[in-house]
Amino acid sequence: xxxxxxxxARRIEQPQLAPGRxxxxxxxxxxxxxxxxxxxxLHHMQFMQTSSDPxxxxxYSVFHEGLSGVQFFYILSGFIICYSFSARQREGRAAFSxxxxxxxxxxFPLHWLTLAASIVMxxxxxxxxxxxxxxxxxxxxxxxxxxxxxxxxxxxGVSWSISVEMFFYLSFCLLVGLxxxxxxxxxxxxxxxxxxxxxxxxPDGTVxxxxxxxxxxxxxxxxxxxxxxxxxxxxxxxxxxxYAVTAAEIASIAGIGLCVFLAPMVAGQLGLDLYYVPxxxxxxxxxxxxxxxxxxxxxxxxLVLLGNASFALYMVHQMVIxxxxxxxxxxxxxNQVIDxxxxxxxxxxxxxxxxxxxxxxxxxxxxxxxxxxRKMWKxxxxxxxxxxxxxxxxxxxxxxxPIAG
Numbered sequence: 402x403x404x405x406x407x408x409x410a411r412r413i414e415q416p417q418l419a420p421g422r423x424x425x426x427x428x429x430x431x432x433x434x435x436x437x438x439x440x441x442x443l444h445h446m447q448f449m450q451t452s453s454d455p456x457x458x459x460x461y462s463v464f465h466e467g468l469s470g471v472q473f474f475y476i477l478s479g480f481i482i483c484y485s486f487s488a489r490q491r492e493g494r495a496a497f498s499x500x501x502x503x504x505x506x507x508x509f510p511l512h513w514l515t516l517a518a519s520i521v522m523x524x525x526x527x528x529x530x531x532x533x534x535x536x537x538x539x540x541x542x543x544x545x546x547x548x549x550x551x552x553x554x555x556x557x558g559v560s561w562s563i564s565v566e567m568f569f570y571l572s573f574c575l576l577v578g579l580x581x582x583x584x585x586x587x588x589x590x591x592x593x594x595x596x597x598x599x600x601x602x603x604p605d606g607t608v609x610x611x612x613x614x615x616x617x618x619x620x621x622x623x624x625x626x627x628x629x630x631x632x633x634x635x636x637x638x639x640x641x642x643x644y645a646v647t648a649a650e651i652a653s654i655a656g657i658g659l660c661v662f663l664a665p666m667v668a669g670q671l672g673l674d675l676y677y678v679p680x681x682x683x684x685x686x687x688x689x690x691x692x693x694x695x696x697x698x699x700x701x702x703x704l705v706l707l708g709n710a711s712f713a714l715y716m717v718h719q720m721v722i723x724x725x726x727x728x729x730x731x732x733x734x735x736n737q738v739i740d741x742x743x744x745x746x747x748x749x750x751x752x753x754x755x756x757x758x759x760x761x762x763x764x765x766x767x768x769x770x771x772x773x774x775r776k777m778w779k780x781x782x783x784x785x786x787x788x789x790x791x792x793x794x795x796x797x798x799x800x801x802x803p804i805a806g
Contacts, residue, residue, distance in 0.1 A: 449461035461744075476678065499778065513540070545561045
């Protein structure tokens with residue numbers, strides 16, 4: 402069966418790198434993952450929007466757009482999954498079973514650990530049967546399919562996004578062999594559905610949030626955009642000088658900044674689903690070249706480490722913020738007025754704690770657990786006895802994309 406699966410995988414027609422372009426680790430994209438995760442952390446500084454200080458509320462209006470970090474993860478996931486799968490395909494080792502096993506080995510251990518932490522700190526069993534239903538949905542990463550906000554944001558609220566990510570991985574096995582024009586057609590169809598829905602009365606509140614923001618089928622547009630960007634990246638044969646890449650890097654960052662600035666003018670539901678796709682897809686395409694000055698700066702090892710720890714940062718930051726606020730408000734009183742300095746102080750403290758915890762989890766839990774689970778796969782009677790270079794590329798933290806957000 403495994404042999405048939407690998408044979409089937411070999412027949413997949415996926416664009417390969419143009420001649421003379423080698424598979425390599427893209428450190429700039431790894432580092433950008435940290436900034437995307439930190440943007441989500443800024444979004445979750447939601448206590449700022451209830452401050453009596455108008456300056457704090459104005460600052461949070463910028464922080465609010467950090468929710469787009471999840472979209473960046475999804476687009477990057479489509480790009481990197483294709484990139485790493487292509488490396489394995491070149492060696493005829495693109496078995497879908499191993500691909501899905503690696504994805505699960507990356508996501509589930511840290512998800513279950515943070516789920517347990519959220520239960521201990523915030524969500525002990527309340528004796529209700531619905532609690533157990535939500536727990537089972539969360540454990541199996543199926544909770545993003547529920548329209549109930551208390552289910553899709555249950556326990557460690559950010560985990561809804563990796564529920565969506567698991568759907569992407571399963572979909573990838575069907576999408577990877579399709580021609581690019583078919584991927585573009587599917588993406589166009591999803592975009593058309595979104596715009597049609599925007600013209601009709603929409604459910605309010607949490608159901609509308611699920612429909613446009615959490616809904617795995619709608620979010621597939623992000624993943625497809627990443628797959629299409631990958632195919633454009635590996636197919637082009639232009640020799641782009643480093644100074645031109647640097648200029649494009651600056652322009653792509655400015656483009657995302659412009660989107661943040663204009664976000665208040667964009668219809669809310671569109672902002673949740675598709676608004677940032679073009680600018681973020683362009684940024685990933687540009688930084689994937691890795692030859693510009695900003696890319697070289699992003700390849701600084703400490704930034705790469707932060708990028709590798711971005712999944713852990715994403716998974717723990719909201720609990721860190723909530724726990725710190727709970728302690729502070731219990732200590733100093735819930736009616737405390739938070740000014741700009743107080744908000745930035747909370748951000749500095751919780752951000753530092755979350756980043757330190759994320760690095761520790763990445764080095765002491767994520768990597769050892771993932772290594773152990775890979776060894777378990779190799780120890781199977783018909784498992785792989787040797788690890789090829791493409792397999793090593795697949796198993797890097799960059800290739801096994803976190804959420805992701």
